Amino acid sequence: MIYRLVWQATMAAHFLVIAYxxxxxxxxxxxxxxxxxxxxxxxxxxxxxxxxAECPLTALENWGRAGAGERGLLPGGFIDTYIEGVVYPEAYVWHVRCAVIAVVLVSWAGLAIRIRRRRTRPGRTTGTPAAPEPGALR
Structure with missing residues (x-):
């Protein structure tokens, strides 16, 4: 029972890591x-x-599967077992990888823009509050 729990918890952790x-x-x-x-x-x-290198989560999941009497992951590991051919066809592996890389790069570019905007806002760079706009209520 514990082996099955280890295997399934590791599988869930793998999905979370890939999503992150x-x-x-x-x-x-x-x-x-x-x-x-x-x-x-x-x-x-x-x-x-x-x-x-081999992913430690793959090694842990294979250990749990072996202890539970199940076969291990495919040679390509977690992605080959649960994602490729299941979520998308195997023929599109490079397309999906490029799309994920593009999503990551867009997120990094967006973060850089947000950080730059925060640093250049009036009142934010020196730690002093921004001056009220003319006509604003006090």
């Missing part, structure tokens, strides 16, 4: 400090795409 890699930059628009874990996970995603 794709969309975490947009969360940083609201909470800029979230960009740091997002950048780290994006770097890890590039390591995974290059095949330089």
């Amino acid at each position: 890699i794709a969309l975490g930059g947009f969360l940083a628009w609201r909470r800029p400090r979230l960009i740091w874990p997002h950048l780290a996970l994006c770097a890890w995603g590039l390591v995974q795409l290059a095949g330089l």
